[in-house]
Amino acid sequence: MGSKSLNRRELLKSSAALAGGLTLGAAAPAIGAQQSPDSHHAPPSSPMIKGDKDGMIAYGERSNYVKSVRIPHGGRPSPDTFGLTFHVATPLQDSVGVITPSSLHYFATTRGSFLPDIDPSKHTFMIHGLVDRPLTFTMDDLKRFPSVTRLHFIECAGNRSSPRAKTVQESHGMTSCAEWTGVLLSTLLKEAGLKGTAKWFVAEGGEEVKGASSMPIAKAMDDCLLAYGMNGEPVRPQNGFPLRLMVPGFEGIFHTKWLQRIKVVDRYYMNYNDFGHLDDEPKTAALGYQIGPKSVITFPSGAQQLPGKGFYEISGLAWSGGGAIKLVEVSTDGGKKWNKAEFKGTPQRMAFTRFGYQWNWDGSETEILSRCTDELGQAQPTRAQLAKYWNKPYDQTFSVPGLDNSVQPWHIASDGRVTNGFA
Amino acid sequence: MGSHRMLPFAFVMLMGTSALAQGPAFGIGRTPSPEELKARDISIGPTGEELPPGKGTAKEGAQLYRTKGCAACHGATGLEGTAPNLKSKDPKNPDVWARGRILPLRAPFATTVWDYINRGMPLNREGTLTVDEVYSLTAFLLFINDVIPEDQALDQQSLPQVKMPIGDNYASLPDWKPRTKRLPGYPF
Numbered sequence: 001m002g003s004k005s006l007n008r009r010e011l012l013k014s015s016a017a018l019a020g021g022l023t024l025g026a027a028a029p030a031i032g033a034q035q036s037p038d039s040h041h042a043p044p045s046s047p048m049i050k051g052d053k054d055g056m057i058a059y060g061e062r063s064n065y066v067k068s069v070r071i072p073h074g075g076r077p078s079p080d081t082f083g084l085t086f087h088v089a090t091p092l093q094d095s096v097g098v099i100t101p102s103s104l105h106y107f108a109t110t111r112g113s114f115l116p117d118i119d120p121s122k123h124t125f126m127i128h129g130l131v132d133r134p135l136t137f138t139m140d141d142l143k144r145f146p147s148v149t150r151l152h153f154i155e156c157a158g159n160r161s162s163p164r165a166k167t168v169q170e171s172h173g174m175t176s177c178a179e180w181t182g183v184l185l186s187t188l189l190k191e192a193g194l195k196g197t198a199k200w201f202v203a204e205g206g207e208e209v210k211g212a213s214s215m216p217i218a219k220a221m222d223d224c225l226l227a228y229g230m231n232g233e234p235v236r237p238q239n240g241f242p243l244r245l246m247v248p249g250f251e252g253i254f255h256t257k258w259l260q261r262i263k264v265v266d267r268y269y270m271n272y273n274d275f276g277h278l279d280d281e282p283k284t285a286a287l288g289y290q291i292g293p294k295s296v297i298t299f300p301s302g303a304q305q306l307p308g309k310g311f312y313e314i315s316g317l318a319w320s321g322g323g324a325i326k327l328v329e330v331s332t333d334g335g336k337k338w339n340k341a342e343f344k345g346t347p348q349r350m351a352f353t354r355f356g357y358q359w360n361w362d363g364s365e366t367e368i369l370s371r372c373t374d375e376l377g378q379a380q381p382t383r384a385q386l387a388k389y390w391n392k393p394y395d396q397t398f399s400v401p402g403l404d405n406s407v408q409p410w411h412i413a414s415d416g417r418v419t420n421g422f423a
Numbered sequence: 424m425g426s427h428r429m430l431p432f433a434f435v436m437l438m439g440t441s442a443l444a445q446g447p448a449f450g451i452g453r454t455p456s457p458e459e460l461k462a463r464d465i466s467i468g469p470t471g472e473e474l475p476p477g478k479g480t481a482k483e484g485a486q487l488y489r490t491k492g493c494a495a496c497h498g499a500t501g502l503e504g505t506a507p508n509l510k511s512k513d514p515k516n517p518d519v520w521a522r523g524r525i526l527p528l529r530a531p532f533a534t535t536v537w538d539y540i541n542r543g544m545p546l547n548r549e550g551t552l553t554v555d556e557v558y559s560l561t562a563f564l565l566f567i568n569d570v571i572p573e574d575q576a577l578d579q580q581s582l583p584q585v586k587m588p589i590g591d592n593y594a595s596l597p598d599w600k601p602r603t604k605r606l607p608g609y610p611f
Contacts, residue, residue: 111546114547136453136455141451191449216598222601
C-alpha cells in the first residue's frame, strides 16, 4: 500500500473502498464519507490508503497500523523447519467483544501437523458403526440439512498460566471464540438411526495421524455440531476446513478438525487421543473432559502500561464448558473485595462473555483479578482454593488437575506497569 | 393436505417399529460401499474386530525397529531417544503407573498399541507400514516390556487376547450427561 495526496473527487471514490477494506474498529481516519465536493471543511490530514485490488476490494485487509498477531505457544517454533505447526496462541490482550477473528483464532495440533489442503468437492464424511444405515455425505449434502449458527469457544487443555507468562496471550491465548455454522451431529445420527447399544463415538480427522477421540453418545445427541462455517465464511484450514466437529465445552482436542469419519461404538475405544487422557485417578480423568468456569482480565493485563491514575474500564472474558456465564466479579485490591462486573451483551452457552468494570485507579500498587460463576453454579477458583481442595501445599509445585481454570492475578505497580501476579 | 396426515402412519406400517423411533427424515447421503467402509474403518477397539488379517513376531519387529527408523527417535533400546520412551526405566516396580508413561506398558489394551503405531508411526511417514509390519512392531514393543514372550506371534485373534500389565487399574470416564457439573461434588 502506498499513499499520496488526492483531490476531493478521488477521495470520494476511495472512501467506499476504505469502508469495505477496514474492519476491527481500527484507527481509520473518518474521511470523506459525509463531505460533498463543494463543502468548506478542511481537507483531512491523514494520507490515503491506496491498496491493490486484492487487499482493498477482493478480500479486505486491516489497517497497517493494526499489528496484533498470533504467536507460537509454549516455546515451540511454529511452523518448525519441516513445516509442521504446533500450538499458536491468540492475542487476547488486543481483543474486543467476544468474536476472535478467524485469522487470529488459536490453533493446536496433537503433536505437530502439516496442514491438510482438502478440496471440499472431494471431501466426504462417513457415519457408521452401531447405526441402522451407514451414510456418506459430501459437503453439498451436509449443507442441505437444517443448519444452526452458534457462538462457541474452544480451549486447549494446555492453556495454563505460569510465572513465565508475560502477557495474557502467553498465559491464556490458547482459547478463542467464533461463530460456527453447520449441522447438528444429532440430526445426522438420527438420519443414520442409532442402535440401542450405541454408547460412544469415535471421531477421526484427515491429518496424517488421524487423531481419534472417544466421546459419549449423550454429548453427540446434545449439542455437537459439524461446522462448515466460521465467522461468516468457510472454516479456515488451520481450524479444520472444510469440516470440523464442535464439541461445545469439551477440551479442544475433541473438536476434531478435517472431520472425515464418526464411528458409533459400544465402548470407550482407547485410541490415539484417548491414550493421552488415560489417568489412574478418576477425579482427574473426569476433569479432562468438560471445561470449568474460567475468566481473565484482558485489559489491563501483563506487559501493558497504564499512563497514570484515573479512570479505566477493566475489560475481560469469561467462559465455561458447563453453559452460560451467570456472574463475573472483579477485585481491584488483590482479592479482598469483589465487585459485580457488567456483561457486554447476553451470555451464550459455551461462549465467551465480555465483561467490564469501571475503575478509578488511585495510582497505588495493587493487584486486579476476575472470577466467574456459570449457570450450573460452578465457580472459578483461585489456585490457593484448589490446593486446599486437593489437599496439596500451595506452592510452585502445585499443578491444577484438569484444564487450569484458576483465577489470574495481574499486578499493577505504582508506575502503571502491569505484570503477571504469579511471577 | 389431508393425505399428508396419513403419511406417518403409513410409513410406520411399512417400516415396522424401528422406523417409529428413527426413520431417515431427510433422505440425504448415500450408503457407503463395503470397500469404502473397510478402507476407512481403521479405529481398532478393544475387541479387535477391526483388525485386518496379518501377523508378526517380536523378532521381525526388532529388525523393523532399526530399518524403519524407530530407533533414530526412540533410541536403540527404546530408552535413549528424543521421542517418548518405549521401555520402562523401572520395569520391576509393582505399581504399573510408577513404571512410566510407556505406551506398550500402560495401554489397557494391546489393540491401543497396534492402533497407535498404525495411525501414527513413523512420524511424517504415517501409513507406510504394512499390516504385518504393524503386528511385528507391536509384538516387539510388548516383548521388550515383558508383556509377551519373544516367540509369540500376534494376529487378529491373539492380539486382543494379550493381557496388559495395567489390567483394569485405570480410571474410567464418568457417565456424561448434559447440563451437569464436570465432576459431581466439585465446586469449581
